[in-house]
Amino acid sequence: MDKDFNYSNLKLGIIGGGQLGKIMSQKAKKMGFHVTILDPTFNCPAAQVSDKHIMGGFHDSALLEQLVQETDVTTFELEHVDTTILKELFDNGHRIHPSPYIIELIQNKYKQKKLLADNGIAIPAYKDVKTDEDLKAFGFPVIQKAKFGGYDGKGVQMLKSEADLDKRITQESFIEELVDIDKELAVIVARNIEGETKCYPVVEMLFDERVNICDSVIAPARISKEIEKTSIELSVKSIKALKGVGIFAVELFLTKSGDILVNEIAPRPHNSGHYTIEACATSQFEQIIRAVTNLPLGSTKLLSPAVMINVLGEEGYAGEPFIEGIHDALEIPELSFHFYGKTYTKPFRKMGHMTVLADDIDTALEKAMKAKKILKIKGSKKI
Ligand SMILES: Nc1ncnc2c1ncn2[C@@H]1O[C@H](COP(=O)(O)OP(=O)(O)O)[C@@H](O)[C@H]1O
Ligand SMILES: [Mg+2]
Numbered sequence: 001m002d003k004d005f006n007y008s009n010l011k012l013g014i015i016g017g018g019q020l021g022k023i024m025s026q027k028a029k030k031m032g033f034h035v036t037i038l039d040p041t042f043n044c045p046a047a048q049v050s051d052k053h054i055m056g057g058f059h060d061s062a063l064l065e066q067l068v069q070e071t072d073v074t075t076f077e078l079e080h081v082d083t084t085i086l087k088e089l090f091d092n093g094h095r096i097h098p099s100p101y102i103i104e105l106i107q108n109k110y111k112q113k114k115l116l117a118d119n120g121i122a123i124p125a126y127k128d129v130k131t132d133e134d135l136k137a138f139g140f141p142v143i144q145k146a147k148f149g150g151y152d153g154k155g156v157q158m159l160k161s162e163a164d165l166d167k168r169i170t171q172e173s174f175i176e177e178l179v180d181i182d183k184e185l186a187v188i189v190a191r192n193i194e195g196e197t198k199c200y201p202v203v204e205m206l207f208d209e210r211v212n213i214c215d216s217v218i219a220p221a222r223i224s225k226e227i228e229k230t231s232i233e234l235s236v237k238s239i240k241a242l243k244g245v246g247i248f249a250v251e252l253f254l255t256k257s258g259d260i261l262v263n264e265i266a267p268r269p270h271n272s273g274h275y276t277i278e279a280c281a282t283s284q285f286e287q288i289i290r291a292v293t294n295l296p297l298g299s300t301k302l303l304s305p306a307v308m309i310n311v312l313g314e315e316g317y318a319g320e321p322f323i324e325g326i327h328d329a330l331e332i333p334e335l336s337f338h339f340y341g342k343t344y345t346k347p348f349r350k351m352g353h354m355t356v357l358a359d360d361i362d363t364a365l366e367k368a369m370k371a372k373k374i375l376k377i378k379g380s381k382k383i
Contacts, residue, residue: 001072001095001294008032010293013071015058017046019340019350020077020269020285023277025050027286033293038067045340046077061085068094075246075292076268079106080149097193097292098244098267105242106267110147110174119241121234122261124253125177132165135175143176144169153212179261185221185252186272187235190287190297193245198287198297200280202231205251205272208312211348216368217308218361219275223254230260238262247288249273271310271350278336278355279306304334304357307368311352311377313345319380321345329375332367334358337375345379352377 001010010033014021017039025035025046036052037044047053052070056063058081065085068074073095074086086100105111116123124143129135135142140162146155146169157169158178184207188200201220208215221228235250242248242265249270251263273284282290282298290297313321323339330337339352354371358364 005294007293007295010034010073011036011071012289012293013038013067013074014046014050014077015064015067015074015081016077017041017044017050017053018077019045019338019352021046022049022340023283023285023338024075024077024269024288027283028289030286031289033289036067036071038063043343045342048341058082065089068096073097073292075288076103079103079267080151083107095292098246098248102242102244103267106265108147109145109150109264112265113174115241116238116262119237121238121241122259124179124261124263126174127176128174132168135159135165135168136162138175140164141178143178144173145176147172147174152214156212179253180256181253182256182258183221183223183254184263185223185231185254185260186217186270187231187250187252188270188273188276188284188300189235189239189248189250190284190291190300191239191243191245191248192291192297193294195240195243196297197236197239198300199232199236200273200276200284200300201302202228203272203275208348213310213312213348213350214271215310215312217272217275218365219279219306219308220302220361222361227254227258227260234260234262238265242267246291247273247284271353274338274353275306275308275355276300277338278357279304305359305361305364306355306357307361307364308353308355309368309372310350311339311354311375313347313349313351314376314378315347316382317377317379318346318383319344321351322378322380324376324378325374329354329371332356332371335367335371345377347383 017037022045035050037046038054083100083104184205204218204221249266277283281301334357356368
């Protein structure tokens, strides 16, 4: 998009209509852009706030082409999409950011590791596996990961000993050393078409042990200046190596011995960046739109310490969602509640999130934990 492009007519296409697409669309609408989304689900979260919904799957090449043809620039809220037609359209000059070649590389977790390693970025020791013999030769305990299709801990398996071999992933996979993790950190990096990068603060991700889903995020992370500096350097170096345009989340491990390793990269807005909506000068969702439409990147300044907690579907319930405790939870000052508008709940499904601001992390954490106890997503069916 040139400087003289008339942004009042800008048409944005988003592949994926979940919560990330929804919030992206809301930010695009704030700037007056026309938004079309592609998603298979009728009335999905993003469809509720977009101008047009192309209803179809992420592997439907005709509909992917329609989306790209009908819009000025196309971006993604998820990486599990068919890139064949997108690469063709990209090669023919259509604006698709990040490029489908980058999406394709990220889809293969093993190739992603290799790119990072080839660029001298510290990552856990890893190895391709084809047979059980390869697995045994690496030794136990070990982390096994599917090369394709994993998310929210699905596609990641810990094998403590040979006795766990029956739990192994049978699709194409690789293995990694089991890292002795002190904290899981994340950094959101924005990179625009000119190659300028801007970094958000380093945050801590806390996980729900039962399902390996990111449960809460603490911004800024409770780490030393030195660890913060290294985390940012590693994250920017990773995104520069990838040469992507858009928003990227770099997940990092801080080990018990004080090393920092890159775990993986998401080529889109990320759960670890939801706090930026209330706590930063420019949210990750506005930032991706600025990046892919060739507008200047906004300030990533942290305006207040924040804690974000995911609102997951309560265990034991499914069906039409019912928000329990909303009146009491919203009494908590500086709490912002987001409900994605999914019409069906099930255990641990990401249904919404809450961000709590406070002058210090301890107070924000205290308020967030109180809110978490009060607000529950139950469903019309007991299961
Ligand atoms: N090498 C490792 N050592 C220890 N824990 C790991 C390792 N790799 C992944 N994990 C744990 O599993 C989680 C999910 O793994 P990840 O590779 O990030 O996959 P996903 O795509 O599901 O997010 C991580 O956030 C971390 O808690
Ligand atoms: Mg991950």
